[in-house]
Amino acid sequence: MAPRDLLAEHPFLAGLEPRWLDNLAEHAHPVYRNRQHRLFAVGGSARHFWLIRSGLVVLDIHAPGRGDVVVESIGAGAVLGWSWLFSPYRWSFGAVVVEAIQAIEFEAAPVRRLMAVDPGLSAELTGRFMRVVVERLQATRVRLLDLYGFPTGAKP
Numbered sequence: 001m002a003p004r005d006l007l008a009e010h011p012f013l014a015g016l017e018p019r020w021l022d023n024l025a026e027h028a029h030p031v032y033r034n035r036q037h038r039l040f041a042v043g044g045s046a047r048h049f050w051l052i053r054s055g056l057v058v059l060d061i062h063a064p065g066r067g068d069v070v071v072e073s074i075g076a077g078a079v080l081g082w083s084w085l086f087s088p089y090r091w092s093f094g095a096v097v098v099e100a101i102q103a104i105e106f107e108a109a110p111v112r113r114l115m116a117v118d119p120g121l122s123a124e125l126t127g128r129f130m131r132v133v134v135e136r137l138q139a140t141r142v143r144l145l146d147l148y149g150f151p152t153g154a155k156p
Contacts, residue, residue: 003028006104010051012079012128020121027110031103039080039095046089047108049081055101059093059136068094072139082129082136084108093136 004025007013013021031050033039040046042061056075060068071093074080080103083091089108115122 001030003030003104006030006053007051010053010104011077012051016124017120020118020124023114023118023121024106024111027107027114028104031101031105033097033101033103035097035100037097039097040091041094042091044091046081046083046091049079049084049106049108049111050101050103051106052076052078052080053102053104055097055103056099057095057101058098059095061093061140069143071143072136073098079129079132082133085112085126085129093140 004021007021007025052074054076056073057080058070059072060070063069115125
């Protein structure tokens, strides 16, 4: 299946204008990653993002005295990676494949250039990614409260 067709069927891009799908498809390609493959680590350069088609990836952070702590699981139909969109383009979490994934990988820099010349595309993608940011931060907050023994809703 062609990258453009893969994009059109992914929930994250549902309803996106066809011309935008065409433009994005020029910077996307299908990838497969095996179990235990680290896609990125906290602080690394954010040069890609992925639309997950199948499999499972966990987001993690390093907690002193606890090692790498899983804060969320990302599966089919989700988008992985938002740090590429916001300067300084460094990962805020790490990501490891726990069930082999099939995904669509994007080169971030060309997508940022597309967004720079098309305010409509920029607004649409930024809005979609901001919803992901909010969801991930909420999940991280809940997980950290659980880790450190605070009931959800209680103040430390």
